[in-house]
Amino acid sequence: MTLALQIVASGLVTGLIYMLIALGVTLLFGIMRVVNFVHGELVMLSAFAVYFLGSQEAGLPFWLALLAAIAAAALVGVLCQYLLFRPMHYEILNCFIIGIGASFAIRSASWAIFGPEPIAIPATIPGVLHVGGVFIAKQRLFAAGLCVALAIALYLFLHFTRPGKAMRAVEQDREAALLMGISSEQVYVTAFMISAALAAVGGAMLGSLFGIDPEMGAEPLLKSFIIVQIGGMGSIAGTVLAGLFIGLSDSATGTLFGGELAFIIDFAILMLILIVRPRGLFGYDVSH
Amino acid sequence: MTKALGLVLLIAALLLLPLVVQDAYYLHVLILIGINVMVAVSMWLLGVTGLISFGQAGFMFIGAMTTALLTKSMHWPFWIALPLSAVIPALIAAPVGRLSLRVKGVYFFLVTLAFGQVVNGIFAYFQEPFGGWYGIRDIPPPQPATLFTTLNKVPFYYLCLLLTLITCGVVYRVSRSWFGNVLWSIRESELLASSVGIDVPTTKLIAFIVAALFAGVAGSFYAAYFAYISPLVFTFEYSVNMLIFIVVGGFASIAGPIVGAVALTLVPEMFRVTGKYQLLAFGLIPLLSMRLMPQGIIGSYAAFRARRAHRALPRSALSLGIDSEA
Numbered sequence: 001m002t003l004a005l006q007i008v009a010s011g012l013v014t015g016l017i018y019m020l021i022a023l024g025v026t027l028l029f030g031i032m033r034v035v036n037f038v039h040g041e042l043v044m045l046s047a048f049a050v051y052f053l054g055s056q057e058a059g060l061p062f063w064l065a066l067l068a069a070i071a072a073a074a075l076v077g078v079l080c081q082y083l084l085f086r087p088m089h090y091e092i093l094n095c096f097i098i099g100i101g102a103s104f105a106i107r108s109a110s111w112a113i114f115g116p117e118p119i120a121i122p123a124t125i126p127g128v129l130h131v132g133g134v135f136i137a138k139q140r141l142f143a144a145g146l147c148v149a150l151a152i153a154l155y156l157f158l159h160f161t162r163p164g165k166a167m168r169a170v171e172q173d174r175e176a177a178l179l180m181g182i183s184s185e186q187v188y189v190t191a192f193m194i195s196a197a198l199a200a201v202g203g204a205m206l207g208s209l210f211g212i213d214p215e216m217g218a219e220p221l222l223k224s225f226i227i228v229q230i231g232g233m234g235s236i237a238g239t240v241l242a243g244l245f246i247g248l249s250d251s252a253t254g255t256l257f258g259g260e261l262a263f264i265i266d267f268a269i270l271m272l273i274l275i276v277r278p279r280g281l282f283g284y285d286v287s288h
Numbered sequence: 289m290t291k292a293l294g295l296v297l298l299i300a301a302l303l304l305l306p307l308v309v310q311d312a313y314y315l316h317v318l319i320l321i322g323i324n325v326m327v328a329v330s331m332w333l334l335g336v337t338g339l340i341s342f343g344q345a346g347f348m349f350i351g352a353m354t355t356a357l358l359t360k361s362m363h364w365p366f367w368i369a370l371p372l373s374a375v376i377p378a379l380i381a382a383p384v385g386r387l388s389l390r391v392k393g394v395y396f397f398l399v400t401l402a403f404g405q406v407v408n409g410i411f412a413y414f415q416e417p418f419g420g421w422y423g424i425r426d427i428p429p430p431q432p433a434t435l436f437t438t439l440n441k442v443p444f445y446y447l448c449l450l451l452t453l454i455t456c457g458v459v460y461r462v463s464r465s466w467f468g469n470v471l472w473s474i475r476e477s478e479l480l481a482s483s484v485g486i487d488v489p490t491t492k493l494i495a496f497i498v499a500a501l502f503a504g505v506a507g508s509f510y511a512a513y514f515a516y517i518s519p520l521v522f523t524f525e526y527s528v529n530m531l532i533f534i535v536v537g538g539f540a541s542i543a544g545p546i547v548g549a550v551a552l553t554l555v556p557e558m559f560r561v562t563g564k565y566q567l568l569a570f571g572l573i574p575l576l577s578m579r580l581m582p583q584g585i586i587g588s589y590a591a592f593r594a595r596r597a598h599r600a601l602p603r604s605a606l607s608l609g610i611d612s613e614a
Binding site: 029033035084087088092093094096097098100101102103104105106107108109111112222225226229233260261263264266267270271274275278 | 413525531
């Protein structure tokens with residue numbers, strides 16, 4: 001019983017972080033049908049930014065370092081849009097390929113700059129909470145809380161603010177939105193910034209829990225592809241549900257059979273979903 | 289006619305090459321090129337329909353693993369293991385293709401990507417019989433053992449050349465056949481193709497299976513040549529490299545993946561001296577290539593020829609580049 005609770009608790013935390021990263025992927029896909037392969041590198045770069053800004057030399061407090069990393073990630077995200085995706089006219093295959101190229105380039109440059117050694121980050125909020133036989137590090141609770149808060153903020157933004165509504169309008173029908181005077185390019189810029197900011201927070205949280213290295217972006221990116229596909233591309237609710245689900249299943253298989261198997265189980269779930277419902281839980285019709 | 293003559297001359301030159309090139313390193317690079325050409329060409333066949341399978345490395349791994357297990361553990365001759373290593377990936381490709389082809393565009397990329405990772409994950413997870421992360425060492429060479437020795441690369445070169453030519457020949461024939469026309473028509477408009485009575489899902493599935501078959505052949509040869517396979521070789525990055533070969537070479541004809549594989553296999557070798565920046569170059573090449581030559585090398589070459597011939601072709605007539613619907 002305690003083991004089950006422990007599995008659920010740690011699974012929810014990782015699931016929430018993956019969900020946050022996957023939200024960035026699904027947002028861009030929903031709005032401009034672009035799969036951003038650089039997303040994982042944004043996660044990695046922000047984790048390094050938080051680490052270096054928060055280290056002794058720079059000495060920024062964690063919050064400031066995080067904010068600076070978010071700003072930097074947003075800038076890189078917009079740069080990617082201008083240099084990579086816009087020249088490709090947001091065409092899906094071309095964007096996919098050019099994104100992979102950029103991602104490889106960034107990753108190998110990071111290998112050269114940061115070195116291959118993983119770096120552990122000391123917890124900003126040390127201590128362990130003990131609730132009903134379950135142990136949770138306070139750092140994890142903080143990460144989970146931040147992820148939930150940001151997911152809610154994203155929901156509120158999309159539904160109750162003008163730029164958010166514009167975003168949903170473009171998602172639903174680009175031409176109609178254009179006729180209503182909504183500039184899709186402007187919406188794309190906002191979307192890239194928000195997506196990058198989500199990646200930045202996800203990266204900072206992942207880094208603070210599991211340490212950082214130049215390869216750290218690859219796994220969350222793959223996971224978020226699976227999450228987004230199970231939940232349905234472009235669907236926020238689907239992403240949230242699938243993220244939590246994958247987090248729980250990873251935690252369970254990881255604890256019971258070892259982490260190597262977790263990915264195989266994820267894939268089995270994905271295949272099952274594809275058999276039953278190819279568009280994912282809440283996705284659009286994918287036959288077009 | 290000149291085209292056929294050029295092809296004959298090219299093959300003759302490739303056959304005579306070991307007489308000139310004695311150096312083991314250069315032969316090794318040529319063999320690497322051959323392996324890459326096989327995989328890239330097989331990936332291109334399905335790519336014609338606008339679908340890129342990121343699971344090619346997975347099928348290649350299955351082929352390599354089949355050969356490794358059959359020749360090492362069961363002491364079967366390589367010549368029996370080779371066809372089996374082609375058939376088994378094809379058999380696995382049938383159900384996998386059936387499922388993954390239910391989705392399109394980017395969904396298909398992601399599913400096949402996940403498939404490749406899972407094949408890799410399974411082989412890495414089970415120490416018995418797949419060797420786990422350490423892989424399998426000391427895979428026996430093809431028979432007769434007196435000919436295929438580690439020191440003499442010439443027999444391997446000829447075997448590789450033979451397999452590469454067969455792969456390219458078959459894929460070329462297929463792409464120029466009625467079946468190939470169907471593949472191109474699916475790329476242009478799937479809806480239109482199905483409306484004139486083409487069985488689109490089955491056509492795609494056959495292309496998927498054929499691609500897996502040749503990936504298996506390449507994997508089998510890889511295992512026999514290197515005598516060592518491990519999950520660190522047949523990664524997602526390997527599949528991406530194949531895609532980069534096609535993109536840089538060009539999608540328009542089978543020459544694209546061949547030109548791309550030949551040109552870009554040399555690149556990591558050339559950048560070897562730069563050490564850790566080798567991968568950086570490899571990431572930047574597709575990036576620059578897509579910005580500067582959207583139709584790939586053969587597309588740019590065709591445009592160049594057209595301009596030289598003063599044929600006032602509109603640019604749009606030449607745009608055989610990649611595009612696909614979501």
